[in-house]
Amino acid sequence: MKFENEDVIDTIQLNMVLEKVKKYIDILDGREKEVIVGRFGLDLKKEKTQREIAKELGISRSYVSRIEKRALMKMFHEFYRAEKEKLKKTKRK
Structure with missing residues (x-):
């Protein structure tokens, strides 16, 4: 049984994760963003299949798959580069 305060904690944790993910989504072009947001439900809606996204965008499912792979x-x-940079900074201190 979940209590109301557990829902609040879950929501806060989800928002923290989404903020981190959004930083990396910002490097994507428009179509890549649409695919990633749709596939993983980052707009807080349900996750979509590649087929659903393909239909919405008017492209093939296999093209959605390629866009998704490229975007990821x-x-x-970008995540790797940022983490490597953080590591360099901590070593300098």
Whole structure:
């Protein structure tokens, strides 16, 4: 049984994660953002399938898959670069 304060904590944690993710979503182009936000429900709506997104955007499911993969790689590389930079700064101190 979940209590109301647990829901509040869950919401706060979700918002903290979303803020971090949004930083990396900002490096994506418009279509990449649409695909990633839709696929992972980052707009706080339900997660969509590649097929649903393809239909909305008027493109093939396989093209959605390629966009998704490219976008996730961009986000990963930016995350890796940022973490590497943080590590350099902590070593300098």
